[in-house]
Amino acid sequence: MAKETKAQRETVERVMREWKDGALETSRGAPVTSQQQAVAIALHEAGQSRDETPAKNRKNLRTTKAREAKASETREVLYAEATKRGIPGRSRMTKQELVRALQPR
Structure with a gap:
């Protein structure tokens, strides 16, 4: 091993x-x-x-x-990234939901 x-x-x-x-x-x-x-x-x-x-x-x-690094970012930084990507419903999302929404699929 x-x-x-x-x-x-x-x-x-x-x-x-x-x-x-x-x-x-x-x-x-x-x-x-x-x-x-x-x-x-x-x-x-x-x-x-x-x-x-x-x-x-x-x-x-x-x-x-x-993903761990993304989770350590502030909600404001995540929100700005979500805005840039045009993710719908981002204004009502929590920090954890924003992290999940921003993950590559």
């Missing part, structure tokens, strides 16, 4: 903390109750999944870190 980087370790710790607090959700918005599912999500986001190619793992970690 390859050595775990600091970024990967931080991501796994964050996801498992979210699961323990009950805040971890699946991509469909349902709460994660299974520890096994939480570990799978953590490894996927950290780019450590054994079921994916090394290139896909690197992309997953990059995407996760970009």
Whole structure:
């Protein structure tokens, strides 16, 4: 098994903390109750999944870190970006909703 980087370790710790607090959700918005599912999500986001190619793992970690950086921005900065992209309903969105709306699909 390859050595775990600091970024990967931080991501796994964050996801498992979210699961323990009950805040971890699946991509469909349902709460994660299974520890096994939480570990799978953590490894996927950290780019450590054994079921994916090394290139896909690197992309997953990059995407996760970009999303975390976006979440640390203020709502005003996110709102300005949403305005620039023309996202409808942005004026009533919370910071978390703006982060989700601005994610690339």
